[in-house]
Amino acid sequence: MFDIGVNLTSTQFARDHAEVVQRAQQAGVSGMLLTGTNLHESQxxxxxxxxxxxxxxTAGVHPHDASQWxxxxxxxxxxxxxxxxVVAIGECGLDFNRNFxxxxxxxxAFTAQLALAADLVMPVFLHCREAHERFIALLDxxxxxxxxxxxxxxxxxxxEARECLARGLFIGITGWVCDERRGLELRELLPVIPAQQLLLETDAPxxxxxxxxxxxxxxRNEPCYLPHILNQVALWRGEDPAWLAQVTDDNARRLFRLA
Structure with a gap:
């Protein structure tokens, strides 16, 4: 299993980085992408x-910190x-929910990082919240x-998922889908995502x-909970968890060009 979104730089993990990584590996998580959201955290x-x-x-500047660009x-x-x-540029994109x-x-900042990734021939790790139309217009x-x-x-x-998928984007699914209050719509659209465009993540913590x-x-969320997310997503998609674990792991390694 591959967790494409771990905020290991968070202060919530300040005292036990090694233990968090160890618990994830013991749970079967064989790969993790650590998210950079500004210069300091990217370092x-x-x-x-x-x-x-x-x-x-990843290395990039999150929309919350775009004023630093x-x-x-x-x-x-x-x-x-x-x-x-460093295997991707980001986390970058648009967030019109909070407008920090x-x-x-x-x-x-978003357009500049897209240009930078194009120059470097690197994939991008993107964020979009309440900004879909403008996000697509700038990305296209x-x-x-x-x-x-x-x-x-x-x-x-x-x-919105269909528009992203039609453009060849991978879609990252988190434990949001396990939330019976906010995640039901996301749960219902899971079958829309082709397995070859699906990635899984905790977005821990x-x-x-x-x-x-x-x-x-x-x-506090941890990457060791990725197997739970995987099992739930497989259940709601009607797929074998072991098969889905392999497919999503392969997807991550292909996208980020890992051995």
Missing amino acids: QALAMAQKYVGCWS DESAAQAIIELAGAPE STPAEQEC PWLDKLPGVVLHCFTGTQA YLLPRDLKPKPATR
Whole structure:
């Protein structure tokens, strides 16, 4: 199993990085992509990927931090991308839900990182929340220049999923789908996603699956819970979990061009 979204740089993991990675591996998670959401965390993610076997990282600037984007940030991302452990540009995209950076700043940083990824011939790890129409409009001109695209932590509508899938995007599914309050629409659209375009992730430490039994003592999510997400997704898609584990692992390794 491959977890494409682990925020191991989060302060929630500050005291037990090694134990978190070890628990994940013991649970059968053979690969993890550590997410970089700004320059500092991208540097931290790379250092952790270099430290732990079976880990790789992204380098990028999240829309929340888009106001930090400038030429020096671009150069820093380029330098990070030169490390073999960095396998995607991102997390980047648009988030019009909170607008911690203005929409204009987000669009500027998003487009710049798409251009950077195209120049480097690297896949992109994308974020979109309440910005689908503008997200697609900005992404479309770059699709034929990028080797691969994943929209991580997808929480959109079935129509939005179909638009992304038609463009060849991979879709990342998290434990959001296990939430009986917010995840029912996402659960219903699971069969729409071709297996060859499906990726799985925890987005740890966020989005702890609500249907875990026994219920964990804390709300901190961990990559060791990926098997639960996999089993639930396989159930709702009507597929064998072992088969789906292999397919999604293969998808991740193909997208990120891993051995």
